[in-house]
Amino acid sequence: MAGYKNILVGLDLSEDSAQVLDRAAQIAADSGAQVSLAHIIEPLTFAYGGDIPMDLSEVQEQLQNQAKDQLRKAGAALNIPESRQHVMLGQPATEIHRLAEDSGCDLIVIGSHGRHGLALLLGSTANGVLHGAGCDVLAVRVHSPKE
Structure with missing residues (x-):
């Protein structure tokens, strides 16, 4: 395995995020x-079409x-300073690519739920990150408690 120096972890902040964080910490x-x-x-106007009159x-x-x-x-659990914690608005794959490039990251770690069928055809954030990244990407297969 390459000797990585700067790892970006993309989190969806679900219960599964702990599995992704653990792998990145290792x-x-x-x-x-x-x-x-x-x-x-994602800005709510993206998620809900922008036609909502409110x-x-x-x-x-x-x-x-x-x-x-x-x-x-x-971040506190891994002693990651707030200066390296980023909450951003935008399209997830695009913003992760931009942040990784701007920060000089050599590895992006993200979670993958291993979707099948229609969800797979529609794509996923993990797929979007993988196919546009300028560095290595590790997609950690996350398992829900019921799996």
């Missing part, structure tokens, strides 16, 4: 790499604040 410990965390929130900015701000709190807790 790799970082083995290679002495620094770890950064990222959570990307102001969603307050809801968007609440989502961002909740994500920052969750990311702060995850």
Whole structure:
């Protein structure tokens, strides 16, 4: 395995995120790499089509604040400073690519739920990150408690 120096971990902040973080922490410990965390929130206008006749900015701000709190807790468990914890708005794969490039990351670690059928045809964040990254990508297969 390559000696990674700068690892970006893309988290969806679900219960499965702990599995992704654990794997990234193992790799970082083995290679002495620094770890950064990222959570990307799709703007509500993207998620809901933009035709909703209401102001969603307050809801968007609440989502961002909740994500920052969750990311702060995850970062604290691994002693990752807040300066390397990123909550961003945008399309997840695009923003992860941009952050990885801007930060000089040599490995992106993300979770993969191993979807099948229609969900696979529609694509996933993990697939989008994999196919546009300028560095190595590790897709950690996450398992729900019932699996």
